[in-house]
Amino acid sequence: MTRSVYVTGIGRGDGRQVVELGVMELLTRRVDRVGVFRPLVHDGPDRLYELLRSRYRLTQPTDNAFGMTYEEAAALQAGRGEDELVSRLVEQFHAASEGYDAVLVLGTDYADTQLPAELGLNARLANEFGASVLPVVSGQGQDADSVASEVRNAHHAFASLGCDVVATVANRVRGGERAQAVRLLEDQLPEPVYVLPEQPALSAPTVAQVRDKLGADMLLGDPAALARDVRDFVFGGAHLPAFLPALTEGCMVITPGDRADLVVGALASHAAGSPAIAGVLLTLGELPGPETMALAARLAPGTPVLGVSGSSFPTAAELLALEGRLTAATPRKAEVALGLFEQHVDTGQLAERLAVVRGERVTPMMFEHQLVERARGxxxxxxxxxGTEERVLRAAEVVLRRNICDLTLLGEHTAVRRRAAELGVDLTLLGETELPSGTQASARIVDPQSSPLRERFAGTYAELRAHKGVTFELAHDVVADVSYFGTLMVREGLADGMVSGAAHSTAATVRPAFEVIRTSPDASIVSSVFFMCLADRVLVYGDCAVNPDPDAEQLADIAAQSATTAARFGVEPRIAMLSYSTGTSGSGTDVDKVREATELLRKSRPDLLVEGPIQYDAAVDPSVAAAKLPGSQVAGRATVLVFPDLNTGNNTYKAVQRSAGAVAVGPVLQGLRKPVNDLSRGALVSDIINTVAITAVQAQRGGDIV
Structure with missing residues (x-):
């Protein structure tokens, strides 16, 4: 039976898109096929549905996701009654939900719907759909007593209409009122109540939304910077000395285009990183001279400068009513929303109340979600x-928003802050201080050149490499390199793991680890695996990135390490030692190496299920396995595939990645005493996030270097 949850409100302005996005995230973590159904929709594109479709790679046909327009519903209800309207929508819901394990139902929005008794209609639809109800109420502008009263009223309204209320959410509650509202609502209702604070980053429009609202021209700047949040508007009219103190973090400066002094002053302030502005909007259709515009472009490259023909006052009137929206074009806001939801909602408890049971299939998205959950645990x-690499900064923002782990970014303080400001990335960087303890992940910047740790690390490195003739003076220069500095932080227990390689070679990342962290006592070799996320399962490939031609003993060690890594990440290890021959059918040096490695592994790890030598098709295809190795516990069901050499492994993983559309997560290094992982220089932001999460999970095993 399809499990459905109906997210609805009791009025406008509740910001329930945050909750709808959070529930969709929760559902996709646990089941493979999740559908979306909105019974009633306005004409035009549905921004939230497009966001869900893009983010969660929905294959559901768009026309299958909607019932009818509000105009059609109002006409049908007026002409033939509510029963006919509900009957039609129930029929469409069942057609939409067919073939899905769970369905997220998006309730009506109370915005010019022309429907009487809208709350009652939502309650009736939820009951007819057989869906649990998750009401959302707005706490915007209310004190804690009013919020608590609204929550109780919402619960009783839906419960009295026969709804299965699984939880209630109060959203957009003022930060100062949230704790009191939580206390007032504790144990007051039979279901959980979650209280989410107002998050200014969600209500802030982006520069792109400002541009679109005003029909402004983009005069300067990088299109990527249009994603910056506009947290405030500062209107320029005063002289520069009085104007500069009025600038605030993330503000948009609005000034007549003939005020070249204010344009240059605002951009110079941004370039200095104090404060970082979102952009500049020039009014009256005026532009500074070409020399000023050229200077502006050099002062803050990438920062948007927009132009409109209207004057400042009517422009301000339009902008002050503008609020941010969650859309497919604002992925950063989606991360903010999910971070907010996951910080204040007990998602495990909510999933249990929704009776959403994890499916047996593991999709790429589910594997990525599980990584985040494990890291956060x-x-x-x-x-x-x-620390100044764009993809790393963007990934760091997501890692912090999703509370995956704490971070240290290496680099010169001003350079890191300036780069983050140019990208519109909000990391809440704290400088070279201790990370604060608390429930929310945080970050700091450390400059290896000026850090007091440099002296300590130089002494450590000189001692470790004395047999290679390394003096303290030489070590003092070496440890200023960010890769060495970060690796020494891990060795000294000042960080639990390191991720690098987006802008450095593999050698630059791995060599310091070999020199400083070294091989684990239970491993003879450092190797790697990729998690290959196929449509219906996750396979572990090793070694595809480090060892060119391992001998039999090394191959057995790689297999044992890969099995341990697989188990640590929830993949039951069944090991296939791959070759061009299966069983005893072939001979030769290459096959004999794999056969010997298999026997060594069986002797050293009798607890592991292993088969080899075996061909790839016999390892993963049950029908081939039945013909070639009948009765094998591994053949046809292998989850850990160990390649005989780097040439075979690297080419195979790339062929499967490109041809089968698999998501390849890795390489994940194994065999080190503490986790250090290398990124591809072509790594996407999502790849970096996944690798950080994997490194954090690897670090959870604990253990100090001896």
Whole structure:
């Protein structure tokens, strides 16, 4: 039976898109096929549905996701009554839900719907759909007593209409009122109540939304910077000395285009990083001279400068009513929303109340979600040496928003802050101080050149490499390199793991780890695996990135390490030692190496299920396995595939990645005493997030270097 949850409100302005997005995230973590149904929709594009469709790669046909327009519903209800309207929508819901394990139903929005008794209609639809109800109430502008009263009223309204209320959410509650509202509502209702604070970053429009609202021209700047949040508007009219103190973090400066002094002053302030502005909007159709515009472009490259023909006052009137929206074009806001939801909602409790049971299939998205959940469960501290790299900064923002782990970014303080400001990335960086303890992940910047740790690390490195003739003076220069500095942070227990390689070679990342962290006592070799996320399962490939031609003993060690890594990440290890021959059918040096490695592994790890030598098709295809190795516990069901050499492994993983559309997560290094992982220089932001989460999970095993 399809499990459905109906998210609805009791009026406008509740910001329930945050809750709808959060529930969709929860559902997709646990089941493979999740559908979306909105019974009633306005004409035009549905922004939230497009966001869900894009983010969760929905294959559901768009026309299958909607019932009818509000105009059609109002006409049908007026002409033939509510029963006919409900009957039609129930029929459409069942057609939409067919073939899905769970369905998220998006309730009406109370905005010019022309429907009487809208709350009652939502309650009746939920009951007819057989869906649990998750009411959302707005706490915007209310004190704690009013919020508590609204929550109780919403619960009783839906419960009295026969709804299965699984939880109630109060959203957009003022930060100062939230704690009191939580106390007032504790144990007051039979279901959980979650209280979400107002999050200014969600209500802030982006620069792109300002541009679209005003029909403004983009005069300067990088299109990527249009994603910056506009947290405030500062109107320029005063002289520069009085104007500069009025600038605030993330503000948009609105000034007549003939005020070249204010334009240059605002951009110079941004370039200095104090404060970082969202952009500049020039009014009256005026532009500074070409020399000023050229200077502006050099002062803050990438920062948007927009132009409109209207004057400042009517422009201000339009902008002050503008609020941010969650759309497919605002992925950063989606991360903010999910971070807010996951911080204040007990998602495990909510999933249990929804009776959403994890499916047996593991999709790429489910695997990625599980990584995040595992990392968040015991939060660790990861160092990122490439602190000014764009993809790293964007990934860091998501990691912090989703509370995956604490971070240290390496680099010169001003350079990191300036780069983050140019990208519109909000990391709440704290400078070279201790990370604060608390429930929310946080970050700091450390500059290896000026850090007091440099002296300590130089002494450590000189001692470790004395047999290679390394003096303290030489070590003092070496440890200023971000890769060495980050690796020494891990060795000294000042970070739990390191992720690098987006802008550095593999050698630059791995060599310091070999020198400083070294091989684990239970491993003879450092190797790697990729998690290959196929449509219906996750396979572990090793070694596809480090060892060119391992001998039999090394191959057995790689297999044992890969099995341990697989088990740590929830993949039951069944090991296939791959070759071009299966069983005893072939001979030769290459096959003999794999056969010997298999026997060594069986002797050293009798607890593991292993088969080899075996061909790839016999390892993963049950029908081939039945013909070639009948009765094998591994053949046809292998989850850990160990390649005989780097040439075979690297080419195979790339062929499967490109041809089968698999998501390849890795390489994940194994065999080190503490986790250090290398990124591809072509890594996407999502790849970096996944690798940080994997490194954090690896670090959860604990253990100090001896």
């Amino acid at each position: 015991q939060r660790r501290h990861i160092v990122l040496p490439e």
